[in-house]
Each structure stands twice: as structure tokens, then as C-alpha cells.
């Protein structure tokens with residue numbers, strides 16, 4: 013990701029000084045089992061979660077709240093809108109065991125998940 017966050021979002025960077033778009037791109041690469049680019053959002057657009065007609069996007073990794081929150085912060089830090097957790101997770105119903113605040117996939121050594129990304133959407 014080459015997205016630049018507004019300076020007021022420095023709080024959202026992780027311990028490696030990576031902005032949420034970089035962290036989201038690295039995690040989404042794990043979720044998608046391949047390269048994943050997080051592009052900047054044009055005005056009026058938002059990022060989406062698992063897609064109805066694309067089962068490969070319906071997995072516990074993309075359906076985790078840290079991935080959702082990092083993607084949302086990536087939108088917010090560009091002054092763009094983001095969708096609710098319930099909208100993001102619409103096609104996550106195959107994974108009834110999903111718990112908010114849990115990321116169960118591997119975290120590449122090249123990144124770190126900031127603590128705020130573990131907040132539970134339903135509570136905060």
C-alpha cells in the first residue's frame with residue numbers, strides 16, 4: 013500500500029511506524045494467500061469485506077475484527093468513509109465461531125498489529 017494517512021492519524025500506526033493501510037495490506041496478503049494491494053480510496057468509495065459471490069473472500073481471516081478495523085482505519089485516515097462491522101461481516105455466517113477481538117491467522121514478522129485493532133466493534 014502506498015496510501016498516505018493524514019498526519020492526525022499518527023496514533024493509528026503500529027510499533028514499526030506502519031500506517032493502518034500497510035498493516036492491513038500485509039494481513040490481507042495472509043488472508044488472501046497471495047499479494048494484496050490496499051489502494052487509496054477515491055471520494056465516495058469504501059473498502060468491502062467478503063463478497064457474496066466470491067467464496068475465496070469468505071474466510072476467518074478476512075472475517076476477523078482486526079482486519080476489519082485496520083481496513084476501516086485505513087479509510088478513515090484518508091478522510092474516507094468505512095462500513096459497519098455488521099456490513100463487513102455479512103458473508104461471514106459460515107464461521108459462527110468468530111469472536112470479536114481475535115485474529116487467528118499468522119502475523120508476518122514484517123508487521124505488528126496495533127493494540128487498538130483488537131477493540132470489539134460491538135463495544136467500542
Ligand SMILES: *[C@@H]1O[C@H](CO)[C@@H](O)[C@H](O)[C@H]1NC(C)=O
Pocket residue numbers: 018091
Ligand atoms: C474531509 O472530508 C470532508 C468532507 O468531504 C471535507 O469537508 C474535509 O475538508 C476533509 N478533510 C481533510 C483533512 O481533507
